[in-house]
Amino acid sequence: MAVSARRCGDLLSLLRDKRPLVHNITNAVAMDISANVLLALGASPAMIMAPEEVEDFAAVADGLVANIGTLSVESVKAMRLAAAKMNALGKPWVLDPVGCGATPFRLAAARGLVDLKPTIIRGNPGEIAALGGALGGSRGVDTVMTAKAATKDAASLARLSGSVVAMTGETDYVAAGATMLTVAGGAAVMPYVTALGCSLSASVAAFAAVADSPLEAAVAALAMFGVVGAHAARQSDAPASFRTAFIDGLYRLEPDALAAEVEIGEVTGLA
Amino acid sequence: MAVSARRCGDLLSLLRDKRPLVHNITNAVAMDISANVLLALGASPAMIMAPEEVEDFAAVADGLVANIGTLSVESVKAMRLAAAKMNALGKPWVLDPVGCGATPFRLAAARGLVDLKPTIIRGNPGEIAALGGALGGSRGVDTVMTAKAATKDAASLARLSGSVVAMTGETDYVAAGATMLTVAGGAAVMPYVTALGCSLSASVAAFAAVADSPLEAAVAALAMFGVVGAHAARQSDAPASFRTAFIDGLYRLEPDALAAEVEIGEVTGLA
Amino acid sequence: MAVSARRCGDLLSLLRDKRPLVHNITNAVAMDISANVLLALGASPAMIMAPEEVEDFAAVADGLVANIGTLSVESVKAMRLAAAKMNALGKPWVLDPVGCGATPFRLAAARGLVDLKPTIIRGNPGEIAALGGALGGSRGVDTVMTAKAATKDAASLARLSGSVVAMTGETDYVAAGATMLTVAGGAAVMPYVTALGCSLSASVAAFAAVADSPLEAAVAALAMFGVVGAHAARQSDAPASFRTAFIDGLYRLEPDALAAEVEIGEVTGLA
Numbered sequence: 012m013a014v015s016a017r018r019c020g021d022l023l024s025l026l027r028d029k030r031p032l033v034h035n036i037t038n039a040v041a042m043d044i045s046a047n048v049l050l051a052l053g054a055s056p057a058m059i060m061a062p063e064e065v066e067d068f069a070a071v072a073d074g075l076v077a078n079i080g081t082l083s084v085e086s087v088k089a090m091r092l093a094a095a096k097m098n099a100l101g102k103p104w105v106l107d108p109v110g111c112g113a114t115p116f117r118l119a120a121a122r123g124l125v126d127l128k129p130t131i132i133r134g135n136p137g138e139i140a141a142l143g144g145a146l147g148g149s150r151g152v153d154t155v156m157t158a159k160a161a162t163k164d165a166a167s168l169a170r171l172s173g174s175v176v177a178m179t180g181e182t183d184y185v186a187a188g189a190t191m192l193t194v195a196g197g198a199a200v201m202p203y204v205t206a207l208g209c210s211l212s213a214s215v216a217a218f219a220a221v222a223d224s225p226l227e228a229a230v231a232a233l234a235m236f237g238v239v240g241a242h243a244a245r246q247s248d249a250p251a252s253f254r255t256a257f258i259d260g261l262y263r264l265e266p267d268a269l270a271a272e273v274e275i276g277e278v279t280g281l282a
Numbered sequence: 283m284a285v286s287a288r289r290c291g292d293l294l295s296l297l298r299d300k301r302p303l304v305h306n307i308t309n310a311v312a313m314d315i316s317a318n319v320l321l322a323l324g325a326s327p328a329m330i331m332a333p334e335e336v337e338d339f340a341a342v343a344d345g346l347v348a349n350i351g352t353l354s355v356e357s358v359k360a361m362r363l364a365a366a367k368m369n370a371l372g373k374p375w376v377l378d379p380v381g382c383g384a385t386p387f388r389l390a391a392a393r394g395l396v397d398l399k400p401t402i403i404r405g406n407p408g409e410i411a412a413l414g415g416a417l418g419g420s421r422g423v424d425t426v427m428t429a430k431a432a433t434k435d436a437a438s439l440a441r442l443s444g445s446v447v448a449m450t451g452e453t454d455y456v457a458a459g460a461t462m463l464t465v466a467g468g469a470a471v472m473p474y475v476t477a478l479g480c481s482l483s484a485s486v487a488a489f490a491a492v493a494d495s496p497l498e499a500a501v502a503a504l505a506m507f508g509v510v511g512a513h514a515a516r517q518s519d520a521p522a523s524f525r526t527a528f529i530d531g532l533y534r535l536e537p538d539a540l541a542a543e544v545e546i547g548e549v550t551g552l553a
Numbered sequence: 554m555a556v557s558a559r560r561c562g563d564l565l566s567l568l569r570d571k572r573p574l575v576h577n578i579t580n581a582v583a584m585d586i587s588a589n590v591l592l593a594l595g596a597s598p599a600m601i602m603a604p605e606e607v608e609d610f611a612a613v614a615d616g617l618v619a620n621i622g623t624l625s626v627e628s629v630k631a632m633r634l635a636a637a638k639m640n641a642l643g644k645p646w647v648l649d650p651v652g653c654g655a656t657p658f659r660l661a662a663a664r665g666l667v668d669l670k671p672t673i674i675r676g677n678p679g680e681i682a683a684l685g686g687a688l689g690g691s692r693g694v695d696t697v698m699t700a701k702a703a704t705k706d707a708a709s710l711a712r713l714s715g716s717v718v719a720m721t722g723e724t725d726y727v728a729a730g731a732t733m734l735t736v737a738g739g740a741a742v743m744p745y746v747t748a749l750g751c752s753l754s755a756s757v758a759a760f761a762a763v764a765d766s767p768l769e770a771a772v773a774a775l776a777m778f779g780v781v782g783a784h785a786a787r788q789s790d791a792p793a794s795f796r797t798a799f800i801d802g803l804y805r806l807e808p809d810a811l812a813a814e815v816e817i818g819e820v821t822g823l824a
Contacts, residue, residue, distance in 0.1 A: 040314060042314075043582060051793070057655070058582050058622065061625050084334065113328070115338060203321045204318070247530070251526040251533075255526060259793045355605065520801035526797060
């Protein structure tokens with residue numbers, strides 16, 4: 012297997028030792044939960060959005076997340092400047108293409124960021140299909156898609172973009188070149204907590220700042236959300252108290268518990 | 283009675299079946315709680331604010347809320363574009379005129395949006411009085427007002443604007459043409475939770491997307507907040523734990539419980 | 554001692570009687586928690602950010618907080634307009650120079666606001682050192698600093714700017730002219746709750762609106778956070794449930810309990 016359960020636990024230990032500084036250019040809904048999730052997990056968050064300063068800040072950050080949720084012309088400009096700086100310095104950045112299939116403006120912004128070669132793209136099946144289909148040139152973004160079709164889009168997007176693609180849902184898929192891994196876990200109530208996926212993208216950036224490869228960073232972050240989500244669901248099945256239990260759970264998670272409970276699989280036979 | 287308790291429960295069932303997509307152009311304080319409230323209730327929230335894309339998104343949304351809390355020239359432009367698109371497509375939109383009496387800039391923005399004929403206006407007595415008085419031409423916005431005076435302003439605003447007016451406070455009033463209904467319920471701690479009123483306006487938009495009339499949509503949303511507020515107050519009388527209990531309560535609310543506990547009345551003898 | 558424990562309790566009573574209107578021009582992360590903290594404490598928050606209206610709103614507000622966390626050219630313009638209006642009307646305002654040492658853009662914005670003579674500056678040791686060193690002209694912002702060095706920077710910043718300087722950390726320091734007081738309390742988990750420091754700055758503005766001097770306002774607000782933080786830590790040592798307990802604790806705090814538990818000291822022998 013390309014990433015071991017033990018490695019996920021070790022990466023969490025490493026992250027807490029190094030306390031990476033994560034630069035967030037993110038949406039207005041995700042601000043509070045992203046910062047709280049990063050703090051709970053052991054990283055150091057900063058929300059720095061002004062085009063006048065994002066390059067200077069990217070220069071000192073250890074990782075970046077660019078999230079287009081409540082994008083504006085100004086914020087996309089900031090994302091592009093910061094991403095280019097991370098590329099120039101050889102540091103990782105994560106694209107979260109929130110709702111990129113919903114409008115032409117949003118799809119153009121997401122595609123433009125994909126062109127800048129994100130280290131990792133983290134999205135849901137609809138978002139990955141919109142990007143993968145667009146890059147592949149053959150599918151409209153409104154196509155009703157099956158999970159299987161989205162998996163193919165994830166593989167296609169990973170191949171064409173060169174990015175690691177983390178597609179999250181009931182089961183998570185991580186595509187890197189010709190490899191596709193699965194990560195299980197989580198809880199049914201998670202889609203009822205707003206911006207939890209955005210805070211996962213920020214967590215992927217934190218892991219990428221300390222990992223040896225984007226693939227292991229994405230898998231470790233997804234695995235952590237899966238394990239802590241399952242823990243928190245034992246405390247509550249309703250969204251607001253679940254959210255509290257989830258953030259507390261990240262803070263309390265022991266690397267050994269993560270390594271013991273991770274469920275990673277591999278998808279074979281992809282074209 | 284113009285709206286029955288049973289109808290409120292049925293509308294909640296319908297909302298959960300249809301899962302309406304609610305387009306939010308709202309303030310920075312209300313982002314997190316509005317999205318979480320809409321998810322808990324069974325709707326699908328999207329925060330889409332850029333003038334470049336709001337018309338495209340309005341075209342696919344089922345309802346819109348325009349909230350001027352942290353307004354800017356840019357966000358008011360976005361609200362106007364989205365509202366006009368909803369009007370053109372015959373879909374409902376809700377105006378939340380947050381603090382519209384506080385500055386001339388804010389009052390002008392709110393009046394300009396009222397001119398676009400919102401389906402429903404949801405505000406507190408001070409906001410409704412500022413709008414109602416302004417439209418009526420006879421009262422300054424700083425007038426110290428009685429509950430009775432604000433009720434007259436609500437009726438006047440409904441008559442002059444053609445919108446349904448939902449004015450919330452200890453008792454809620456809903457004015458539609460010559461009809462005025464009351465909705466009871468809620469809890470004393472609710473004003474200590476920020477942006478709970480904003481999330482109510484978003485919920486009104488969700489109900490309007492599935493209801494037969496704006497009047498029943500407003501009444502059902504207000505009734506739901508009243509019933510769930512009373513439930514949550516039995517769990518906590520302090521604001522942060524109340525907020526958690528409230529959102530969990532929306533998620534767990536059964537349509538039959540809503541129908542059984544709604545308290546709707548009618549005000550007669552208005553001019 | 555310059556500020557008595559009894560006075561802290563009395564100021565909390567006074568604040569709840571007067572319910573000061575606090576104008577917030579703050580960052581996107583701090584919106585939700587700042588508004589909820591101000592409400593819980595007994596103040597009335599308003600987030601009003603548009604340059605077109607901030608002077609009009611400052612004219613009716615009782616206090617202002619200017620926080621540069623997610624600053625933009627536009628928001629700094631709004632902060633400067635509102636601060637100048639508060640100065641013209643003799644009303645207090647608080648500067649929170651979030652991360653001011655991180656980029657030149659941010660440091661220039663913070664220095665420009667210091668030039669407008671804030672009533673109180675509230676920051677962490679790194680921020681105060683960046684401002685104090687810059688004003689003193691002798692230290693780079695990246696200097697590794699000891700707690701002692703930061704204390705000297707706080708004293709220097711207070712002397713040179715004329716502002717009261719509240720520097721918070723494990724122990725809090727408040728510098729006013731030649732006086733330096735300490736405030737103890739709080740909990741180890743507090744740095745893991747995002748924007749809690751920002752909400753403290755907003756609370757300082759609320760106290761400044763009702764106090765006789767900026768020094769007693771800063772001390773009372775810091776003391777309140779210290780006492781309530783210690784209370785909440787008895788309920789939870791993890792960040793999300795701590796946050797809930799903290800806000801509930803502010804709402805429930807009795808002035809007598811505050812007066813009984815405040816720990817204020819004085820630093821002597823400063824140059």
